[in-house]
Amino acid sequence: MTTADLTPAGPMDAPAHPRPAAYPLAPAGTVPSWWRDASATALWAVLLWVTALWVQGGGLAELGSLAGLLTSTGRLTGLVASALLLVQVLLMARVPWLEQAWGQDGLARLHRTVGFTSFNLMWAHIVLIALGYAAASPQGLWGTIVDLVLEYPGMLLAVAGTAALCLVVVTSVKRARARLRYESWHLIHLYGYLGAGLALPHQLWTGQEFLTSTLATVFWWGLYAVAAGAVLGWRVGLPLWRSLRSPLVVSGVRPEGPGATTVTVSGPGVARMRVQAGQFFVWRFLDGPGWTRGHPYSVSAAPDGRSLRLTAAHRGDGSARLAALRPGTRVLVEGPYGRLHPGVRSRRKVLLLGAGIGIVPLRALLEALPQQPGDVTIVQRAGSREQLHLAEETSALAAARGARHVVVEGHRLVTRRSWLPAQAAHLMDEQALRELVPDVADHDVFLCGAPDWMDAARDAALACGVPAERIHLERFAY
């Protein structure tokens, strides 16, 4: 394996290593492990409650006749679909505890699964109810459908809500999404809120569980209120308030090699942000048309309470515009988000493994992690010289702290899925990892890079004996 070991001659020669300067912000926020359990329990509780509501309403008792079976299961699917729809809204509401427990990328993938499940259950509900009502009435299927839509309370609204949700789901299928401009896709996606809201009247006015129980109605309103409140509060209100209260402006722009730019942002708002090294924001630079699209970029230096520094590679979709930013441009931020921070560390020894621009949050972590000489190893994988972002800074930091900085350069191996370059084809992934870091099983491993590369690196770490809960990664594309 070709490695360029950029550390200077041995950590023994170096003088006493200064600890990283304490920054005047909140201490590293550890993420309690019970947050995940609590959020999963809450989801389970909501689904259990709606099922119990159905059972209590006589759902099981009605399964005897054909009409009863259809209508009863139709009601159950409707209840579950609607509960999942509210869960969908909550997942995207940027609730801090959810975000820290699962990570933005984890929540987004869950949002996709829950969304399609809810949609399918909604259609099951529509079909079963229509068939069930038709079986119990002399009007026939078409007559029942017309009667349902035109005469039952809130049903016309529900039909409109279904149309809105269909629009959302159809445009979210991968192939459709790829063909839409991001702004258009996002705007259409907002119709999901409309769909959820338009479904509410028919649930309360025609849904039998709610017609016969005030307690159930109160709880249902409660769920809707929680979902709406979460979105209005954390998704819309908080970022807006923060941005207006403490404006941020660009204070410096410099190129970082041929394919990247570093932007420094400062303002009175920075001191108030409880951001940790390794986290990211969603940035909007008010530099002309298209500013409404936000981009997630990681903070590339340990926060010092005075300014925020980000480094981004030019990958189209707006990142190339960063090079043309002028100092003084207003900046709107959402966040901080991200689980790649000192608070999730559980071991003294840490391996930071990054590829390409993924090195950015890891370089910030290197600066901010409390450490003794020899505790931290940072391995930087790059396809070519141009992708060795922030390499000089990183080796200087590593030298100052007694950490090991290893560069693994070379075009990627294409014959199999691997985190290694082509020159290392003769080595297995975990062999190479163990050679680099012999006691990796005792380390916390932080990964950042392209999704496929991260999967390969993660598999290698698992094969070396690192427990899954000690591998921390963040996906920026999902």
Next chain:
Amino acid sequence: MRRITLWFLSTSTALVLLFSYHTSTAGAGGSAAPVVAVSGASSGTDNGAGSGTDSDSGSRTSGSDSSSASSQTYDGDAVQTRWGPVQVQITVEGGQIRVADVLQVPMANHHDQQINSRAVPILNAEAVDAQSADIDMVSGATDTSEGYLSSLQSAIDKAGL
């Protein structure tokens, strides 16, 4: 005009028209006129076991004479079903049930109105045919049928048939 303005106007138009429709703001009351008389009592009770249980509230023994001197009406007990009470009244003449009808049947929402406006005339006709409470239930109207049978039986008992 920009495309987003067009989207906004279209969505607003759709919403305004939707909410102008009568079922969108009527509440749970529903719109169809009930075929059978006397709307049912509140259906806001919490769910019980599901089948009708006898209750003695509101039962009146007969006494009101109708047109013919020898016919008498008997009211059965108001039987509580999941959706509201069902109470049957029979008119007896010459030891035979001539007419059966309901005094109370759940009619508070559209679904109940739909189902019961179809089921009640069938049950009434069957009661007169069978001259007893030994009649078939109407499929799709199980709760109403069960309540009807219980109430009908109590009316028959009161009539001493």
